Amino acid sequence: MNSIISPTEEFTIMVETVCRQARESAYTLAAASEQQLNRVLRTLATRLEAATTEIIQQNKLDIATAEQLGQSKAFIDRLTLTPARVEAMAQGVLEIAALRSRTGKILEERTLENGVLLRKVAVPLGVIGIIYESRPNVTVDAAALSLKSGNAVVLKGGSESLHSNRFLVGLIQEALTEAGLPTATVGFINSTERAATLHLLKQDKYLDVLIPRGGYELVRAVVENSAIPVLYHAEGGVRIYVDPSADLAVAQQVAFNAKTSRPSTCNTLDTLVLHRAIAADFLVAALPELRAAGVRIRADETAIRLLTPELALQVEQAEEEDWGTEYLDLILSVKIVDSFEEALDFIRHYSKRHTEGLIATDQTVIDTFVRMIDAAALMINCSPRLHDGGIFGLGAEMGISTGKLHARGPVGLDELATYKWVALGKGQIRK
Amino acid sequence: MNSIISPTEEFTIMVETVCRQARESAYTLAAASEQQLNRVLRTLATRLEAATTEIIQQNKLDIATAEQLGQSKAFIDRLTLTPARVEAMAQGVLEIAALRSRTGKILEERTLENGVLLRKVAVPLGVIGIIYESRPNVTVDAAALSLKSGNAVVLKGGSESLHSNRFLVGLIQEALTEAGLPTATVGFINSTERAATLHLLKQDKYLDVLIPRGGYELVRAVVENSAIPVLYHAEGGVRIYVDPSADLAVAQQVAFNAKTSRPSTCNTLDTLVLHRAIAADFLVAALPELRAAGVRIRADETAIRLLTPELALQVEQAEEEDWGTEYLDLILSVKIVDSFEEALDFIRHYSKRHTEGLIATDQTVIDTFVRMIDAAALMINCSPRLHDGGIFGLGAEMGISTGKLHARGPVGLDELATYKWVALGKGQIRK
Numbered sequence: 001m002n003s004i005i006s007p008t009e010e011f012t013i014m015v016e017t018v019c020r021q022a023r024e025s026a027y028t029l030a031a032a033s034e035q036q037l038n039r040v041l042r043t044l045a046t047r048l049e050a051a052t053t054e055i056i057q058q059n060k061l062d063i064a065t066a067e068q069l070g071q072s073k074a075f076i077d078r079l080t081l082t083p084a085r086v087e088a089m090a091q092g093v094l095e096i097a098a099l100r101s102r103t104g105k106i107l108e109e110r111t112l113e114n115g116v117l118l119r120k121v122a123v124p125l126g127v128i129g130i131i132y133e134s135r136p137n138v139t140v141d142a143a144a145l146s147l148k149s150g151n152a153v154v155l156k157g158g159s160e161s162l163h164s165n166r167f168l169v170g171l172i173q174e175a176l177t178e179a180g181l182p183t184a185t186v187g188f189i190n191s192t193e194r195a196a197t198l199h200l201l202k203q204d205k206y207l208d209v210l211i212p213r214g215g216y217e218l219v220r221a222v223v224e225n226s227a228i229p230v231l232y233h234a235e236g237g238v239r240i241y242v243d244p245s246a247d248l249a250v251a252q253q254v255a256f257n258a259k260t261s262r263p264s265t266c267n268t269l270d271t272l273v274l275h276r277a278i279a280a281d282f283l284v285a286a287l288p289e290l291r292a293a294g295v296r297i298r299a300d301e302t303a304i305r306l307l308t309p310e311l312a313l314q315v316e317q318a319e320e321e322d323w324g325t326e327y328l329d330l331i332l333s334v335k336i337v338d339s340f341e342e343a344l345d346f347i348r349h350y351s352k353r354h355t356e357g358l359i360a361t362d363q364t365v366i367d368t369f370v371r372m373i374d375a376a377a378l379m380i381n382c383s384p385r386l387h388d389g390g391i392f393g394l395g396a397e398m399g400i401s402t403g404k405l406h407a408r409g410p411v412g413l414d415e416l417a418t419y420k421w422v423a424l425g426k427g428q429i430r431k
Numbered sequence: 432m433n434s435i436i437s438p439t440e441e442f443t444i445m446v447e448t449v450c451r452q453a454r455e456s457a458y459t460l461a462a463a464s465e466q467q468l469n470r471v472l473r474t475l476a477t478r479l480e481a482a483t484t485e486i487i488q489q490n491k492l493d494i495a496t497a498e499q500l501g502q503s504k505a506f507i508d509r510l511t512l513t514p515a516r517v518e519a520m521a522q523g524v525l526e527i528a529a530l531r532s533r534t535g536k537i538l539e540e541r542t543l544e545n546g547v548l549l550r551k552v553a554v555p556l557g558v559i560g561i562i563y564e565s566r567p568n569v570t571v572d573a574a575a576l577s578l579k580s581g582n583a584v585v586l587k588g589g590s591e592s593l594h595s596n597r598f599l600v601g602l603i604q605e606a607l608t609e610a611g612l613p614t615a616t617v618g619f620i621n622s623t624e625r626a627a628t629l630h631l632l633k634q635d636k637y638l639d640v641l642i643p644r645g646g647y648e649l650v651r652a653v654v655e656n657s658a659i660p661v662l663y664h665a666e667g668g669v670r671i672y673v674d675p676s677a678d679l680a681v682a683q684q685v686a687f688n689a690k691t692s693r694p695s696t697c698n699t700l701d702t703l704v705l706h707r708a709i710a711a712d713f714l715v716a717a718l719p720e721l722r723a724a725g726v727r728i729r730a731d732e733t734a735i736r737l738l739t740p741e742l743a744l745q746v747e748q749a750e751e752e753d754w755g756t757e758y759l760d761l762i763l764s765v766k767i768v769d770s771f772e773e774a775l776d777f778i779r780h781y782s783k784r785h786t787e788g789l790i791a792t793d794q795t796v797i798d799t800f801v802r803m804i805d806a807a808a809l810m811i812n813c814s815p816r817l818h819d820g821g822i823f824g825l826g827a828e829m830g831i832s833t834g835k836l837h838a839r840g841p842v843g844l845d846e847l848a849t850y851k852w853v854a855l856g857k858g859q860i861r862k
Contacts, residue, residue: 027779027803030802030803030805031802031803110824112822112823112824113824114817114822116813116817118823118824121801123805125835125836126805126835208835208836209835209836224658227655229660229834229835229836231836247858249858250857250858253858253860254858254860257860257861258860261860261861348458366855370552370853371461371462372458372461372462374461374554374557374851375851376851376852377851377852377853377854378851378852378853378854379854379856380853380854380855380856381855381856381857381858381859382547382854382855382856382857382858382859382860383856383859383860383861385860385861386545386547386854386856386859386860386861387852387854388861391543391545391861392543392549392852393541393543393544393549403660404556404557404639404640404660404849405556405639405640405660405662405836405837405849406836406837408849408850408851408852409851409852418835418836418839419839420805420806420807420808420809420839420840421807421808421809421818421823421839421840422801422808422809422811423808423809423810423811423813423817423818424797424811424812424813425810425811425812425813425814425817426681426812426813427678427680427681427684427685427812427813428812428813428814428817429684429685429688429689429692429813429814429816429817430688430692430693430814430816430817430819430822
């Protein structure tokens with residue numbers, strides 16, 4: 001997406017039309033009841049199940065193309081829909097329907113000195129643009145979350161899943177029609193041209209926010225070229241500091257879970273920061289289990305000197321670049337520090353401000369860590385892998401935001417809302 | 432700011448250094464107590480008063496340059512500091528010190544199914560960049576609001592007030608030193624070169640948010656060139672719909688106040704949208720007062736036909752472009768509609784989503800208006816001029832945001848905060 005292609009007139013018109021009609025639909029949505037929106041979602045769940053065979057037929061066309069293009073097994077796995085996966089999509093839609101939407105909630109209320117009753121009321125954002133790659137279930141998830149939160153949405157999926165996405169959008173639009181809502185409420189950019197994507201990034205007149213869901217390159221391209229505010233996930237990666245006051249059994253259990261439970265995720269442990277006082281004990285206890293799970297260890301010189309000769313042989317020496325790397329793989333770096341202050345300096349220097357962990361029982365250490373470390377989530381004496389909208393009890397999520405404005409961490413229904421101020425007076429004027 | 436000048440190395444280094452040091456200071460600020468921050472503000476207020484003579488001396492240098500450049504009287508008035516204005520600045524700083532900061536407040540708290548105690552805690556944004564024009568009091572206001580909310584700040588004022596700003600920042604930095612905080616907490620771009628400004632827009636590594644304060648051209652240039660999220664005020668402008676159920680005395684009083692109390696502001700009335708049923712009565716009652724206050728009236732044909740011949744002579748015919756114009760002047764357009772639905776359509780078509788008004792007593796009309804019209808503030812039976820952070824009881828404000836993400840309407844202390852999730856566990860892991 002580095003070379004800016006001038007969009008052809010055809011794409012221009014199509015993209016603008018889809019976005020403008022979604023904006024019009026957002027106005028219709030404002031008049032819709034939550035029951036009506038839930039009806040769309042329940043109808044959609046039923047239609048997904050009923051159309052399982054056709055969905056899989058369409059999906060096979062995408063898989064055939066991917067195979068012709070020689071895509072990897074992992075790529076094709078992400079792309080593939082099975083009866084079980086369609087069933088899971090339908091279940092997900094029903095779970096979203098059961099969530100509580102924030103729309104219309106009075107967030108604050110007060111009577112001003114002049115007698116005006118002032119309310120801060122939660123309202124939908126308006127129109128959400130979603131640009132995503134590969135997994136066709138995002139089509140259904142993202143549409144369901146947008147609808148539940150009262151937003152219209154414009155979807156732009158990847159070329160690899162065009163047939164699947166197009167068919168799924170058709171089902172969504174049928175469910176909208178059945179509930180008396182315009183099909184344009186869930187708009188679809190039926191094109192895989194880059195020009196269409198680039199033109200979508202300029203529709204700030206119609207779209208209120210863009211959410212890119214995919215690899216870092218996609219996200220960067222959207223952020224750099226968008227005229228629309230973007231909610232996005234940049235880099236992830238996690239450090240856990242183990243304090244001398246730590247329960248070492250907890251530290252070992254959390255570190256193992258944080259590194260091995262799903263190494264390709266953004267809330268996976270990258271670097272263990274160990275206080276020298278407990279480093280030897282901890283490493284001797286924890287390393288064999290990690291090594292047995294296939295984890296490669298990259299430790300600093302101090303750590304290696306603390307190990308038994310046998311263990312030392314199983315460890316590589318860390319380089320400077322290890323400390324800033326999000327591995328997304330079964331690799332773990334180990335850094336020894338002489339003090340809590342050194343740990344804080346190390347963490348804030350290398351933190352991506354996504355998730356940082358602490359194992360300690362000393363309350364002063366916990367309080368200081370919570371105060372001084374700036375990240376979307378701080379996980380104290382528990383696994384950083386728990387940083388997740390579902391586990392946080394926020395319901396389904398659109399992703400994790402690494403920005404600080406509007407949404408930090410999980411982006412769920414509440415984060416797909418904004419607010420308006422409503423002032424109710426009796427003729428008050430400004431003096 | 433349309434031609435991108437390659438920044439010279441000197442500016443590059445200076446801008447980056449100021450921003451990097453501000454980021455470092457934000458870490459020191461995290462350890463500072465609210466008392467310590469209040470001490471800075473109280474010291475600053477004292478120093479401002481004590482240095483009144485020197486401030487005015489420095490300000491005279493800026494005024495002399497402005498006069499040499501043949502700037503307008505209004506421009507020079509905005510630039511000018513008097514003993515009363517310095518006193519007002521000092522008072523403003525004390526008022527900000529007396530506000531309640533959100534830092535550290537627990538916004539949500541719950542125990543998850545797995546026993547983890549999860550908290551959503553308000554924290555400062557980090558480092559705020561502020562780009563502003565002319566009025567030197569912004570230097571003091573913006574720095575005080577940033578400090579009170581626990582943020583470091585980088586200030587970039589206009590060339591016209593360089594001497595004043597530089598001296599005021601000196602006083603702020605003295606107050607920081609006296610309270611034991613680094614001077615870099617309030618950074619200052621001591622340059623009036625565009626290259627410096629453009630380079631500032633690229634410091635996303637160090638700045639968390641940019642707030643441009645000034646004319647629409649400045650704001651647009653910042654939004655278009657910034658790699659940093661921007662909180663900003665785009666267009667303003669106001670419509671008020673007068674329903675048949677309206678108390679016409681309230682309508683007349685609010686319309687007069689909304690148009691005449693300070694016509695150059697963004698919450699000033701532009702277009703009266705009158706239901707045909709009350710249009711003649713309202714206009715006959717309201718127009719003479721508005722005309723006497725020097726307001727030019729631009730009405731549609733229907734309105735003109737409803738007027739007495741004498742009144743009709745005092746009214747110009749509105750053109751299509753009137754309906755979308757933010758006049759910022761003593762001009763008022765009048766549109767007649769046949770129904771509430773037509774009024775809603777008209778308003779949403781021309782709304783800038785800043786402030787919209789309604790005069791009505793019919794509760795169904797009020798509820799429908801509140802639900803269907805999307806703007807930062809809806810002013811029902813009161814003047815749109817009341818859309819203001821101070822009047823809303825939010826304390827001093829950094830401006831009004833017309834965006835929907837993060838902050839909508841007044842940007843006060845609460846909006847200069849973000850949050851982090853803090854999970855407190857006892858060894859919980861992800862299954």
